[in-house]
Amino acid sequence: MPSLKESEPPEMTLTKKLSYEFSDTWAVAKRNLLRYTRLPQLVFFSAIQPIIFLTLFNFVFGGALGKSGAALHGKYINYLLPGIMVQVTLFGGLQTGIGLARDINSGILDRFRSLPMSRAAVLAGRTFADTLRNVVVIAIMLAYGSILGFRFTNGFFPAVGMVLILLLFGYAFSWFSAFIGMAVKDEETAQLAGFVLVFPLVFASAAFVPVQSMATWLQHFANNQPITFAANGARELALGIPSHGAVWKLLAWVVGLLVVFVPLSIWRYKKSV
Amino acid sequence: MSLAFEVKNLAKHYGNVKALDGVTLEAKEGSIFGLLGPNGAGKTTLVRALSTLLEPDKGSAKVLGIDVIKNPQRVREVIGLAGQFAAVDEYLTGEENLYMVGRLYHLSAKETKQRTKELLERLNLADAAKRQVRTYSGGMRRRLDLGACLVGRPKILFLDEPTTGLDPRTRLDLWEIIRDLVSQGTSILLTTQYLEEADVLADKIAVIDRGKVIAEGTSAKLKAMLGGDVIEIQLESERDRQKAEQAIKGIAKKASSYDEATKTLTIPVGSDGSKSLAEVVRSLDRAKVPIHALALHQPSLDDVFLTLTGAKASEVATDAKPKRKRAA
Numbered sequence: 282m283p284s285l286k287e288s289e290p291p292e293m294t295l296t297k298k299l300s301y302e303f304s305d306t307w308a309v310a311k312r313n314l315l316r317y318t319r320l321p322q323l324v325f326f327s328a329i330q331p332i333i334f335l336t337l338f339n340f341v342f343g344g345a346l347g348k349s350g351a352a353l354h355g356k357y358i359n360y361l362l363p364g365i366m367v368q369v370t371l372f373g374g375l376q377t378g379i380g381l382a383r384d385i386n387s388g389i390l391d392r393f394r395s396l397p398m399s400r401a402a403v404l405a406g407r408t409f410a411d412t413l414r415n416v417v418v419i420a421i422m423l424a425y426g427s428i429l430g431f432r433f434t435n436g437f438f439p440a441v442g443m444v445l446i447l448l449l450f451g452y453a454f455s456w457f458s459a460f461i462g463m464a465v466k467d468e469e470t471a472q473l474a475g476f477v478l479v480f481p482l483v484f485a486s487a488a489f490v491p492v493q494s495m496a497t498w499l500q501h502f503a504n505n506q507p508i509t510f511a512a513n514g515a516r517e518l519a520l521g522i523p524s525h526g527a528v529w530k531l532l533a534w535v536v537g538l539l540v541v542f543v544p545l546s547i548w549r550y551k552k553s554v
Numbered sequence: 555m556s557l558a559f560e561v562k563n564l565a566k567h568y569g570n571v572k573a574l575d576g577v578t579l580e581a582k583e584g585s586i587f588g589l590l591g592p593n594g595a596g597k598t599t600l601v602r603a604l605s606t607l608l609e610p611d612k613g614s615a616k617v618l619g620i621d622v623i624k625n626p627q628r629v630r631e632v633i634g635l636a637g638q639f640a641a642v643d644e645y646l647t648g649e650e651n652l653y654m655v656g657r658l659y660h661l662s663a664k665e666t667k668q669r670t671k672e673l674l675e676r677l678n679l680a681d682a683a684k685r686q687v688r689t690y691s692g693g694m695r696r697r698l699d700l701g702a703c704l705v706g707r708p709k710i711l712f713l714d715e716p717t718t719g720l721d722p723r724t725r726l727d728l729w730e731i732i733r734d735l736v737s738q739g740t741s742i743l744l745t746t747q748y749l750e751e752a753d754v755l756a757d758k759i760a761v762i763d764r765g766k767v768i769a770e771g772t773s774a775k776l777k778a779m780l781g782g783d784v785i786e787i788q789l790e791s792e793r794d795r796q797k798a799e800q801a802i803k804g805i806a807k808k809a810s811s812y813d814e815a816t817k818t819l820t821i822p823v824g825s826d827g828s829k830s831l832a833e834v835v836r837s838l839d840r841a842k843v844p845i846h847a848l849a850l851h852q853p854s855l856d857d858v859f860l861t862l863t864g865a866k867a868s869e870v871a872t873d874a875k876p877k878r879k880r881a882a
Contacts, residue, residue: 301660308657312643312650319645319686388641392702395605397630398658 309406363515364488374454375475378462443518558741564613575765588756634703659706693724783827
């Protein structure tokens with residue numbers, strides 16, 4: 282952020298500035314993490330939501346899809362879990378925008394904007410806290426998934442890699458969601474906007490069912506959108522199913538989202554919201 | 555003379571609404587400047603411009619000599635802002651809220667702890683320090699919010715309607731804190747809808763309406779413009795009217811008037827209302843005029859507006875800039 286420089290006192294060294302970037306971000310992240318611990322009902326429902334999804338999809342679709350065999354590479358739970366984790370990390374990312382819209386309306390964002398703190402910290406702290414929340418949610422899903430029969434079959438490090446690419450995708454999506462939240466400035470609208478966007482994208486992807494089963498025109502879309510890359514990339518790392526470079530395509534999306542929405546969101550934050 | 559803030563020709567439009575329409579003001583350091591006006595007059599917009607929250611369309615603004623538009627980050631180091639709604643996190647404790655803000659002012663961890671403790675005690679919140687803010691009363695929230703804007707030891711405070719919606723006792727408490735701050739050298743810009751509040755607290759007052767400053771001066775000067783205080787005597791009986799008028803003749807600054815329907819005699823008494831009230835009581839007693847009711851009225855914001863704009867404050871307020879929804 283070049284614009285930060287001109288507004289800082291000249292005597293401030295780069296090290297000091299960087300240390301403020303980190304301490305400000307941490308102060309904001311801490312606030313958001315504390316909130317999560319104070320809202321046990323929120324934690325409860327964010328844990329229960331993926332469990333319900335996983336149970337429903339596994340037993341509702343599993344029967345029908347399990348029979349189509351080859352495309353699913355064995356048990357449906359192995360196919361399903363990586364896909365559902367993509368969906369759930371995206372929902373986690375949506376919280377960023379919803380929370381920011383809430384902060385605008387409660388006036389607390391005005392307070393932050395009137396403080397001599399880093400202009401990026403409110404967003405960086407929030408997206409970081411929401412990513413940590415995703416870590417917890419992923420852990421719950423892996424634990425519950427293993428009860429339903431999910432197994433990593435591709436070794437330890439690729440498994441860790443799967444968790445990392447999901448977190449990265451969720452993180453990049455958080456920044457996108459931050460921009461939406463500040464643009465609509467209303468909690469409920471932010472929530473609705475997020476779901477309207479995420480649901481069709483998730484269903485028209487390889488998250489729950491193989492793309493080959495879709496109508497031809499939809500296949501073109503489904504084969505080339507980030508959620509398919511995320512789901513197939515996660516499967517490649519977890520199960521060793523070749524994905525035609527989905528992992529790299531996903532990482533390209535992550536970089537693209539960050540390059541566009543980090544500056545855009547910070548610009549939006551600095552401007553009067 | 556060093557200035558706490560100065561704005562020149564400041565303008566900000568929202569569509570067709572001129573929230574600020576060429577405002578020029580300045581305030582001395584170490585004083586309380588009262589910005590008086592109805593809802594939608596532009597008070598909040600001016601505060602937001604001075605506290606770097608919005609960029610004006612035209613004009614310039616400086617806080618302690620620092621340009622708000624060119625050097626916002628420097629301005630943020632010397633200001634504290636308390637908006638119309640307590641901007642504190644409901645799910646954090648009072649202590650955690652202040653600690654977070656202290657760290658964001660870049661105080662050391664140790665100093666922040668110290669400052670947090672000190673402020674919680676000073677604002678009478680020490681007992682509630684470890685409670686989540688959602689359990690606080692409205693007055694406690696406002697005090698905590700004031701605490702949050704004091705953590706960084708700001709040189710100038712912007713208080714946007716700090717007492718709106720508070721009960722009278724809490725309001726007095728807050729006035730006390732504000733006075734105390736100024737005695738320690740802090741400059742304050744205070745917006746209010748209540749003339750009484752500006753009167754009690756502010757060294758200098760500007761009256762603002764539809765984005766324009768329509769009067770400026772000390773509270774005594776503004777009241778003088780209005781003709782000052784008024785004493786109303788409701789008589790027991792119509793028959794005493796002449797006797798009463800005779801008795802108060804020396805006290806009235808201008809001609810008194812009489813309303814037959816309510817049997818009320820209205821006497822303009824200038825700026826020294828309470829002293830005149832005592833005199834009125836004595837003279838009426840001496841003249842043996844029985845009275846039904848007696849009241850001293852000080853000019854209200856409504857009166858200011860009636861005089862300055864020819865419209866009532868409540869009517870002026872209707873074309874206010876649309877307020878953002880707040881989930882306070």
